[in-house]
Amino acid sequence: MMGVSTDERAVLAAIAGMLARPDFLIPIVAAERQFREHYYGLNSAALLEDLFFDALGNYLRQTDPDTMLLRPPTGQKGWDYTFNGLNVSHKVSQRIDAIAAIWDATKKGVTRWSFEDPIVYVLSGNSPPTAVRLTIEGESPLDCRAVCDLPKPFVAGGGSLLIVKWPGGSTAPQLVDVVRTEPGQRVAEALPFSQIWAHVAKHVRDGGGANEIDVLVSRAPMPPLMEHQMRERGLPQTLDDLSVPYRSGVHLLPKAILQDLAVTSNNRGVLIPKPTMQQLSVQSKELRLFSPLPLWYTLYAQARPPDMYSAQRSEYDARFSARGDIDRL
Numbered sequence: 001m002m003g004v005s006t007d008e009r010a011v012l013a014a015i016a017g018m019l020a021r022p023d024f025l026i027p028i029v030a031a032e033r034q035f036r037e038h039y040y041g042l043n044s045a046a047l048l049e050d051l052f053f054d055a056l057g058n059y060l061r062q063t064d065p066d067t068m069l070l071r072p073p074t075g076q077k078g079w080d081y082t083f084n085g086l087n088v089s090h091k092v093s094q095r096i097d098a099i100a101a102i103w104d105a106t107k108k109g110v111t112r113w114s115f116e117d118p119i120v121y122v123l124s125g126n127s128p129p130t131a132v133r134l135t136i137e138g139e140s141p142l143d144c145r146a147v148c149d150l151p152k153p154f155v156a157g158g159g160s161l162l163i164v165k166w167p168g169g170s171t172a173p174q175l176v177d178v179v180r181t182e183p184g185q186r187v188a189e190a191l192p193f194s195q196i197w198a199h200v201a202k203h204v205r206d207g208g209g210a211n212e213i214d215v216l217v218s219r220a221p222m223p224p225l226m227e228h229q230m231r232e233r234g235l236p237q238t239l240d241d242l243s244v245p246y247r248s249g250v251h252l253l254p255k256a257i258l259q260d261l262a263v264t265s266n267n268r269g270v271l272i273p274k275p276t277m278q279q280l281s282v283q284s285k286e287l288r289l290f291s292p293l294p295l296w297y298t299l300y301a302q303a304r305p306p307d308m309y310s311a312q313r314s315e316y317d318a319r320f321s322a323r324g325d326i327d328r329l
Contacts, residue, residue, distance in 0.1 A: 035047045096274065100269050101263055130219075133242070
């Protein structure tokens with residue numbers, strides 16, 4: 001298939017395997033809320049990249065310890081880590097928009113750019129957030145959005161919450177459950193964590209990925225007749241369609257599609273414009289180089305700053321505890 005190397009597919013396969021596991025997916029999603037709420041844009045992006053790298057490293061040590069995942073030397077530009085010798089650039093964005101090809105203010109007037117390495121592009125939010133559309137056989141389409149894309153304080157507004165199985169490939173999506181909400185009711189009140197977790201746990205037990213379950217909210221309550229007919233047919237129910245122009249997830253952009261791109265430049269670096277990123281996102285899906293990243297857990301994650309001190313302090317406490325490994329004179 002079009003210029004996609006075996007090594008590039010291996011990167012996406014490892015990431016997809018990691019996101020399929022709830023013990024990796026949930027912490028990554030929690031960080032999307034905690035880091036972005038408590039750090040400025042570029043700082044939060046850098047921390048999210050570090051967390052993603054550490055999570056992937058831990059996943060590989062558990063599942064494929066022979067894989068080499070390494071950081072570059074300090075000051076290296078153009079790529080962020082190596083995967084079995086393949087250099088990879090890592091980009092994160094909440095909405096599909098222009099991204100930096102390279103942060104280098106000395107490059108002025110650049111209009112075309114070719115990458116030497118593939119890009120892992122993490123899009124953490126559906127774009128546009130209100131453009132999710134769910135189509136059920138014989139019914140009018142429902143306009144929805146993912147619950148993570150609701151503005152704070154995440155009020156459902158009397159709409160219906162729809163729990164869906166939404167794989168990233170050609171497998172048809174399914175509607176798993178429907179939950180009614182009251183006007184002014186928050187999503188986490190209408191849908192307790194234990195209820196959504198039961199669906200995730202069952203799907204994982206059945207061999208599915210944790211990242212294939214998502215929660216949507218319809219803009220208006222589901223018509224009672226439609227809900228009745230759906231329950232009469234039985235749930236889960238296969239959907240005709242479930243789509244959004246640019247879905248939250250991890251895209252692997254292979255080197256082959258990153259050549260001779262039209263770019264712009266400013267006083268900070270060289271930028272890939274939004275229309276080009278939209279096109280690249282579509283191409284990655286067509287090449288089956290996409291893994292979904294549902295963010296519903298942001299509604300349940302603690303709204304607190306990440307406490308990096310505690311992680312370092314635990315080593316200190318272990319060293320000086322009664323059973324610690326302090327060197328004895």
